[in-house]
Amino acid sequence: MDIEIRKLTVELLEDYLLFFDTYENCYCTCYSSDNHEGKDFSKKETRRKHAVQYVSNGMIQGYLAYSDNQVVGWCNANDRKDCLKCEGWKVMLSSVSIFESDLEVKIKSVFCFTIAPDFRRKGISALLLEQVCEDAAKDGFDCVEAYPNKNFIDTFHDHMGPVELYVKYGFVTHEEAGDKVAMRKYL
Numbered sequence: 001m002d003i004e005i006r007k008l009t010v011e012l013l014e015d016y017l018l019f020f021d022t023y024e025n026c027y028c029t030c031y032s033s034d035n036h037e038g039k040d041f042s043k044k045e046t047r048r049k050h051a052v053q054y055v056s057n058g059m060i061q062g063y064l065a066y067s068d069n070q071v072v073g074w075c076n077a078n079d080r081k082d083c084l085k086c087e088g089w090k091v092m093l094s095s096v097s098i099f100e101s102d103l104e105v106k107i108k109s110v111f112c113f114t115i116a117p118d119f120r121r122k123g124i125s126a127l128l129l130e131q132v133c134e135d136a137a138k139d140g141f142d143c144v145e146a147y148p149n150k151n152f153i154d155t156f157h158d159h160m161g162p163v164e165l166y167v168k169y170g171f172v173t174h175e176e177a178g179d180k181v182a183m184r185k186y187l
Contacts, residue, residue, distance in 0.1 A: 001067060001122065002067065002068075003065050003066065003067055003072070003073075003123075003124055003127055004065070004066045004067075005063050005064070005065055005066075005127055005128060005131040006063065006064050006066060007062075007063055007131075007135065008055060008060065008061060008062050008063060008064060010055060010056050012064060013052065013055045013056065015064060015066075015071050016051070016055060016064060016071070016074070017048065017051065017052070018071065019064070019071035019072075019074060019114075019116075020048075020051065020074075020114075021048075022116075023114065023116050023117070024114045025044045025047065025048075026047060026114075027047045027048055027050070027051035028051070028060060028062070028074065028076045028111075028112060028114070029041055029047045029050045029051050029054060029060070029087075030086060030087040030088035031060070031076045031078065031083060031086055031088040031111035031112060032050075032054045032059040032060045032078070032083065032086055033058075033059045033060075033061075033078060033079070033082035033083055033086070034050075034054060034059050034085075034086060035085040035086075036085065036086055036087040037085070039087075041087060060076065060078070061076070061077060061078045061079075062074060062075050062076040062077050062078070063075045063077065063128050063131050063132065065115075065119075065124045065127060065128055067119065071116075072115065072116040072118075072119040072124065073113065073114065073115040073116065073119060073124040073125070073128060074112075074113065074114040074115075074128075075110060075112070075113050075125070075128035075129065075131075075132060076110070076111040076112045077108055077109065077110050077111070077132040077136075077144075078108070078109055078111065079106070079107070079108060079109070079141075080107040080108070080109040080145060081107070083109060083111070088111060088112075105142045105143065106140060106141045106142045106143075107141065107142065107143055107144070107145050107184075108132065108136040108139075108141045108143070108144045108145070109144075109145050109146070109147075110129065110132055110144060110145070110146040110147075110160070110161070111147070111160065112159040112160055113125045113128065113159060113160070113161050114159065125161055125165060126165065126168070126169070129161075129165065129166075129169055130169065132144060133169065133185060133187065136187060137187040141187060142186065142187060143184045143185060143186045143187055144171075144184065144185045144187065145174065145182060145183065145184045146160060146161065146166050146171065146182075146183050147160050147177075147180045147181070147182055147183075148160045148161050148162055148163045148165075148166060148180070148181055148183065149163075149179055149180060149181075150163065150176070150179055150180065150181050151179075163181055163183070166183045166185070167183075169185065170185050171183040171184060171185040172184060172185070
């Protein structure tokens with residue numbers, strides 16, 4: 001199976017939307033550099049509309065995995081400092097500490113993986129993570145950070161990937177935060 005990883009660009013918007021229309025209608029809008037204060041994400045149509053805006057403006061960043069020119073996976077990876085006011089951070093990651101010293105560290109955050117059901121457990125998340133780390137190093141980031149659950153429940157609740165994935169690729173525990181583990185790989 002040949003998998004190609006491509007960085008999300010506005011030219012890939014239609015592929016991105018089709019993937020989320022088909023597999024996961026969250027459109028990953030809760031992890032973007034937008035301040036979500038007062039915005040409604042309760043309906044699929046609204047999330048899709050926000051996704052178009054966010055991809056067009058570079059507010060959602062990440063990578064698409066392709067097999068035979070069809071998107072089979074997604075990884076949201078954004079600059080952490082730009083996402084501290086997003087809905088995902090406020091709801092799911094508020095227990096992760098924001099240390100004063102971290103504000104001077106350039107951190108690329110991995111917020112989620114979405115893999116098409118027929119392509120799960122085939123190493124696509126690992127390929128996406130490798131690309132995030134490679135590009136983060138090239139782009140001058142100090143580290144890549146991820147926030148998996150301490151204990152794997154299922155793919156719905158563990159959209160940030162399992163702890164073991166990060167350990168395998170050189171991440172270490174930076175902080176235990178409630179039911180999450182903030183893990184870092186220094187570049």
